[in-house]
Amino acid sequence: xxxxxxxxxxxxxxxxxxxxxxxxxxxxxxxxxxxxxxxxxxxxxxxxxxxxxxxxxxxxxxxxxxxxxxxxxxxxxxxxxxxxxxxxxxxxxxxxxxxxxxxxxxxxxxxxxxxxxxxxxxxxxxxxxxxxxxxxxxxxxxxxxxxxxxxxxxxxxxxxxxxxxxxxxxxxxxxxxxxxxxxxxxxxxxxxxxxxxxxxxxxxxxxxxxxxxxxxxxxxxxxxxxxxxxxxxxxxxxxxxxxxxxxxxxxxxxxxxxxxxxxxxxxxxxxxxxxxxxxxxxxxxxxxxxxxxxxxxxxxxxxxxxxxxxxxxxxxxxxxxxxxxxxxxxxxxxxxxxxxxxxxxxxxxxxxxxxxxxxxxxxxxxxxxxxxxxxxxxxxxxxxxxxxxxxxxxxxxxxxxxxxxxxxxxxxxxxxxxxxxxxxxxxxxxxxxxxxxxxxxxxxxxxxxxxxxxxxxxx
Numbered sequence: 336x337x338x339x340x341x342x343x344x345x346x347x348x349x350x351x352x353x354x355x356x357x358x359x360x361x362x363x364x365x366x367x368x369x370x371x372x373x374x375x376x377x378x379x380x381x382x383x384x385x386x387x388x389x390x391x392x393x394x395x396x397x398x399x400x401x402x403x404x405x406x407x408x409x410x411x412x413x414x415x416x417x418x419x420x421x422x423x424x425x426x427x428x429x430x431x432x433x434x435x436x437x438x439x440x441x442x443x444x445x446x447x448x449x450x451x452x453x454x455x456x457x458x459x460x461x462x463x464x465x466x467x468x469x470x471x472x473x474x475x476x477x478x479x480x481x482x483x484x485x486x487x488x489x490x491x492x493x494x495x496x497x498x499x500x501x502x503x504x505x506x507x508x509x510x511x512x513x514x515x516x517x518x519x520x521x522x523x524x525x526x527x528x529x530x531x532x533x534x535x536x537x538x539x540x541x542x543x544x545x546x547x548x549x550x551x552x553x554x555x556x557x558x559x560x561x562x563x564x565x566x567x568x569x570x571x572x573x574x575x576x577x578x579x580x581x582x583x584x585x586x587x588x589x590x591x592x593x594x595x596x597x598x599x600x601x602x603x604x605x606x607x608x609x610x611x612x613x614x615x616x617x618x619x620x621x622x623x624x625x626x627x628x629x630x631x632x633x634x635x636x637x638x639x640x641x642x643x644x645x646x647x648x649x650x651x652x653x654x655x656x657x658x659x660x661x662x663x664x665x666x667x668x669x670x671x672x673x674x675x676x677x678x679x680x681x682x683x684x685x686x687x688x689x690x691x692x693x694x695x696x697x698x699x700x701x702x703x704x705x706x707x708x709x710x711x712x713x714x715x716x717x718x719x720x721x722x723x724x725x726x727x728x729x730x731x732x733x734x735x736x737x738x739x740x741x742x743x744x745x746x747x748x749x750x751x752x753x754x755x756x757x758x759x760x761x762x763x764x765x766x767x768x769x770x771x772x773x774x775x776x777x778x779x780x781x782x783x784x785x786x787x788x789x790x791x792x793x794x
Contacts, residue, residue: 483558567599683695746788
């Protein structure tokens with residue numbers, strides 16, 4: 336009996352009539368029903384972007400028929416326009432290379448291209464998902480490339496603008512509150528006076544540094560694994576394929592993507608994703624500190640610090656009328672917690688590099704892109720719905736300074752540490768202010784005492 340090559344050696348699978356995906360996608364969908372969550376749309380669109388330019392380059396190199404290439408380009412463009420979002424059905428928790436998602440894309444594009452050319456979707460002719468749509472590619476170089484493209488675009492288009500919006504809002508408050516003195520606090524105890532503006536300037540600088548860290552991580556995201564195919568050697572890819580495709584991606588996106596310096600590093604590791612996630616974690620820690628400080632300063636309003644007022648976004652609790660909770664601060668804190676948790680997953684995913692392939696690409700992509708999205712949205716909403724509307728309680732700030740025992744520190748250069756400590760204790764025991772206690776004791780002339788306690792230079 337002559338040898339026969341079966342078109343699908345895995346047997347028949349039932350595909351819904353409404354589906355554009357094919358048998359490999361269906362098997363992945365049926366065999367990985369772990370979370371019910373699919374990979375982020377950003378990754379799918381980045382994958383489709385690469386497919387557009389791969390088809391165009393293969394056409395220009397004479398490897399794809401013009402009609403086939405043009406149909407694939409049109410189909411991939413439609414994917415990027417959200418027309419087939421419901422066709423990407425494979426669970427995040429799938430094969431570690433992301434092959435199932437790549438084949439999901441290949442089958443959708445081949446099916447739609449066949450519909451464009453013949454009026455009938457599905458099938459493997461005239462457009463074949465592997466031979467034509469995946470020509471010159473492997474899941475092993477394509478999914479890492481799509482991850483880098485998706486992350487870089489999301490950072491540029493959403494995260495950096497969101498962080499800049501937050502920075503600008505904090506910097507504006509730093510200017511507006513520059514003349515409002517308040518008591519500083521260390522260990523949640525009274526410390527020396529600062530200005531409210533100085534505190535906000537610190538927050539603005541944290542965000543500014545966060546922007547720099549995230550942008551610094553982009554340098555390594557710009558390296559794409561495309562061209563390495565299965566194991567980094569470039570087998571079955573035209574020598575010009577990767578460079579030409581990346582040049583087209585660079586021209587369309589305006590980002591300086593380049594072919595990886597070393598394809599074995601690019602496919603065996605995901606250090607750039609781990610680095611980017613680390614930068615996001617630092618930015619998340621900054622947001623958590625800022626949101627927590629603002630929550631503390633707004634506490635009360637009468638029995639807490641009460642130094643600032645927050646916009647009343649959600650007046651009233653479920654039981655206490657008139658209570659206004661710092662809901663935006665709490666929202667930002669929780670988003671930051673999620674980003675910190677995601678970083679742990681991405682870090683563990685980075686350890687999934689085994690020999691010539693990282694085997695945790697889907698979970699790295701899912702968590703990294705979620706972190707970018709969370710940080711972008713949290714930063715923007717925090718600025719618009721909280722920071723912009725903050726007002727200062729100048730009278731409370733001033734009164735707290737006068738009541739603070741820490742003012743005794745300002746007298747140390749004149750009366751020494753031990754006498755200042757005794758003065759603070761006497762003021763505490765009597766319930767009087769440091770100023771009142773010092774004046775009663777006649778420690779210094781009144782004019783000099785007021786000058787020192789008001790933290791002013793001599794005339």
